[in-house]
Amino acid sequence: MSSCSPIHLTLPHWDVGSRKIRFIYLVNVTSFRLTDCPNKSLVVPLFLGADVFANTDIRTENHPRHHAKFAKKGLATRIQFSSGFRFRGLKVPTVNNSLWFYSIQGLFRVAFEMYSKQDQLSVLENFQDVWKSQINDSPLKTSYSLTVQLDFDPYSGIYDTGLRIEMSQPQHGQVGSDTGDTSADHDYCSFPTQSSQIEQSQAAISTVRHKLHSLDDRLSSEAQSCAEKLETILLLLEGINRYINGTLEEKDVTETVSALLKAKDWGCVYSSSLLTCVGRWLGQQFHAANSSISQKVEGFKVHHIERISDLPPAEELAAELFPEAMQTLLLHWMGLSEESTLEKRHSEYPILLLILEFANHNLITGVAHVLYSSLICK
Template identity: 65%
Template sequence: MSDVTYLTLPTWIGGSLNIRFIYLVNSTSFRLTECPYKGPAIPLYLGADLFSNTGIRTENHPRHHAKFAKKGLATKLHFSSVYRFHGLKVPTSNNSLWFYSVQGLFRIAFEFYSKQDQLSLLENFQDIWKSHINDDPLQKGYTFSQQLDLTVIGKEPGTKQSRINEPGSDILKPLEAVHTSMEAGDNSEDHNYCSHPYQCPETHPNLDLFFPSQKQIHRLGDKLPQIQPGQLKTVGLLLDLIDSYITDNLNEHNVTEAVMVLLQAKQWDEVYSSCLLSCIGRWLGQQFHKANSSISQKVEGFKLHHIDRINDLPPAEELTQELFPEAMRSLLLHWMGLSEEASVDKRHSECPILLLILEFANHNLITGVAHVLYSSLIYK
């Protein structure tokens, strides 16, 4: 039995990027935490994470690592067999991982990353790049046999200011080393050194489809701390709607709330130039047009039922409620300025006009006035 120390690499998280790192102290020692008072330490960034969002297949990573190693931008770190890393599976017979200097990180970013990710790295890593601009090129390999972390965890690199408890933007503190034991001959079953579920496109044939949405979610996570308190309710409502849609629990009430919040979010363009109103009007017209056949059936049934009292029909307000959908009535009532707060007399005087509009718009004539006016219009 031999003692094994399990370590967790600290991680910088920003936007769609998750980059694990380590500190090179000297040719045989490393740290997981920064300690500026104990001599210089060079931050190195895990090559598997740097290439995870590039679309380059895992089996092709070694070729790229070797190319950057020739330029002194990458190195292969060989760890003593007593060290194992949470979330990283490497064969015990070859306990090694590729890491890059901050210069190598930028070289990969500007060669393979999107402009948004390049900007994120520039904003967060420029101070590190400046402080290590005169570092010597990396050797092709180092063999680590000693960990020199202090008991007190220091400030982590990769951001101008560590933002704690903010989703999608934290610098994750490394876990303390866990000492355990394993059989001397115990080997990892596979060589999967990049184990973040979304960091290896090859592990799922359709993950390329998900990456754009995933990047958007990460960017949203970065922006959450900037949201005003008054906006939180709207954001929460929209997130709930996304969750309901993904889990197939979407219902009309959820959509209604979200649509109303968006419509009231700001003052949109005036009525003559509003593309939003035009779109809503077009959609409503299409929905009302589809309802025409069912409305006709209802009107025909009403006429048969009242065939003997055609000259003694119920009041216009009752007819509109009985024969036409509430959405149609609500649209026209509010359009005419007859909301629920309008006086009873006002609504009563305008209801015959409302009924006439609904009869004409739906091509279903009920009252004598509609028949006379329609005949007159057709004749002209």
Template identity: 75%
Template sequence: MSSSSAIHLTLPQWNGGLRKIRFIYLVNLTSFRLTLCPDTGPAVPLYLGADIFSSTDIRTENHPRYHAKFAKKGLATKIHFSSAFRFNGLKVPSANNSLWFYSVQGLFRVAFELYSKQEQLAVLENFQDVWKSRIDDIPLKMSYNLSEKLDLAVSSTVCDTESRSEMSQPLQCQVARGSSDVCGSDTCETSADHDYCSLPKQTFQTKQSQVVVATVRQKLHSIENKLSSETLSYRGQLETVMLLLKSIDQCINGDLKEKDVTETVLGLLKAKDWGSVYSSSLISCIGRWLGQQFNAMNSSISQKVENFKVQHIEQISNLPPAEELASELFPEPMQTLLLHWMGLSEESSLEKRHSEYPILLLILEFANHNLITGVAHVLYSSLICK
């Protein structure tokens, strides 16, 4: 069908702050609407995948893979539209004229996996009524072929009003208008179906940056007001505040150094008593982060251990002292953590530290799944047998 005889459609759109999501209503296996008219039967709202994934950490070229993953779970579907339809503000190849859409359950799943907390809250507040009303919907098919648009022009105003009510107040639906394609027919017919020109990513990110900057200014103004007051309750925290502000300044200037971050983090940790080790979320978070960092070192440690064994194959029964082995093969942070955990600080007697190092070495061997000493091999074999 020629471009002049094509039916140009503008999808209705939800505006939620910086994020905008276009949608349609699936009526049956072959038909759709752009407005919701309850009197003419049920319709399932479906949300445009390109909008849902816009301005996330997922690169555009990887979107199809994610869409397919969610489609296998019945949360997304690829809709093939009749060649008679063209979409304003969307670049869809005329060869297949298809777009990915998500159910409201799929929208929630993506939001809670990829969105910021503020965006998750916006989705939750605006789509919870839709989610409740569609709770019993069956999973989506992998794809649909839609050839018929069932919107009734004579009742579009009524339907649009009912659509807003059904989709909750903040959903501002725009009824389809027969306007020219904003991308230009030639460009739109040859472009990828995940590109869209009505909301450039750069513009979205610029607006998002402006919001962040405004929030930072507001926070700094609030701090200034508190420092100007006569209240003395914050005086004991000024040193920590200075450390934080110094790090913020360095972060903005792009010259944040590890030494300064170390001082800031240590200052925060010492700022107050964070509670029992049994219930402290802060200590749990630090432990998790440390564990992940140490786990990531495993391959390089294994390589070091293998090289060490090759070099000392003739002296395997006469290895260097435990302290030398630990220092040569395992990262210093691991040793520091365990030494302090065992109550051995830098001030501990040299004799005490020497006596405990064989235990520390054994722990490091087991924790890193790299056995060097004969003791470790014997104990490991014994544990496996049990």
């Protein structure tokens, strides 16, 4: 009989406005994944019941009763994990290593029954593609006993998603049992490829050292030609040092990224992979901020309900309601840098505000409401 430490898993999560909903992928009646599957038709995303019910009017001690109600409709399930699995950030009794999960249909049902309108909108915006892709899923069984993980938690230090680890099989299939077969045939702690993972890690370290030695040699032999690049090189090295030490801060990244963006002319705007990457990242960040922006806008409308036709100037509205980064992007895109005349900025700010209202799906000014109405009617 073998004895070893359990496998500690960190469930991935989905940012949904102010909520974070953890999930797993159900592969079949005994297997699951924590990482996405290239063939999405083979997996079913399941969302952690504790997160689905977080910040609702349902008291925690009443959650199991509601979970069971949704389970009868095939919208939720109680998953019994093999005793060899443990979960970071979750208090799960070892004698009952089980958790409740919801299908995407179940998540939507809970959201539209228990969430605020704003949270309902966040769920709709974030999960509509998942709902469409899983629309033909069969109802969930009331319980599953998962004993096989088809990938590794990326935080566990093992990254080979092709590995299949057979966990010790429970002796009883019903939910709540925790006794398992711990014979050598199911010794899930003997990873056949763990040594190769260590070898890969050592090879990576060796490569890093080789590149650093190569950089040292080049700086020694070509110091004069590298002079103009030294400041940027120093920023990069300092960033690496802070990253390794765990002290990297946003301002450090800002300086490094800014230096790299200015390092050379990166080519045509129509074919720049760098601009495309930055644009995608910015778009994702701005989209994630939509929920908090909507809350701020709703608060502003309530506060100004008596003077809705006499709102502050566009520049003040934009500064109060929308992130500075959004304004900075549009200002420079429109050619309105800090050097622009005050009169020019004032004349263009209503357009900038209108763009921000439309892009964030939050209409504030009368112009935005009129234009939006005319657009959707066409």
